[in-house]
Amino acid sequence: MSIFNLFKRSDIKCPRCLGKGFVSWEDINRLNRQLKWVPAPCAYCNAKGKVEKKMLSMVDVDCMYLTIDLPESVLDKIKEGDLETIEKGKQRELFVDSLIQYAEHHYVTQNMDAESIANLYLSNEAENAPFSATREELIKYIQGVINLKKSTLN
Numbered sequence: 001m002s003i004f005n006l007f008k009r010s011d012i013k014c015p016r017c018l019g020k021g022f023v024s025w026e027d028i029n030r031l032n033r034q035l036k037w038v039p040a041p042c043a044y045c046n047a048k049g050k051v052e053k054k055m056l057s058m059v060d061v062d063c064m065y066l067t068i069d070l071p072e073s074v075l076d077k078i079k080e081g082d083l084e085t086i087e088k089g090k091q092r093e094l095f096v097d098s099l100i101q102y103a104e105h106h107y108v109t110q111n112m113d114a115e116s117i118a119n120l121y122l123s124n125e126a127e128n129a130p131f132s133a134t135r136e137e138l139i140k141y142i143q144g145v146i147n148l149k150k151s152t153l154n
């Protein structure tokens with residue numbers, strides 16, 4: 001290897017989408033983000049397939065919050081390492097994690113369906129939740145949690 005390689009711009013293959021520019025179900029499974037992402041253009045490399053090396057130290061490859069549906073201003077803030085934005089992203093991930101646990105718990109211990117769990121959540125928990133979701137969104141989401149749980153229990 002030539003020493004001059006050291007001075008080249010160090011773009012590397014995007015570790016989130018593996019250079020495809022698109023995050024597929026395979027990538028989602030590999031990064032264990034099944035309930036948090038859906039297949040979409042890759043926000044980590046901005047669908048280019050390559051990222052600058054410094055990106056790796058700035059943002060975790062599986063950073064849940066960094067998805068393509070965010071406004072560009074927010075994407076930029078995450079990539080710049082803006083603490084407030086990153087904190088908000090962490091809060092959101094915690095919220096989603098707790099919702100997943102809530103749904104799994106009621107499905108596994110009480111065999112409740114998605115609709116009943118959503119109703120229970122809305123009457124007991126939603127008031128104190130840091131993020132809101134509509135009843136339809138909740139049911140759909142909880143159904144996804146149950147489906148994944150079913151597939152791992154088999």
Ligand SMILES: [Zn+2]
Pocket residue numbers: 014015016017018019020021022042043044045046047048049050
């Ligand atoms: Zn990518």
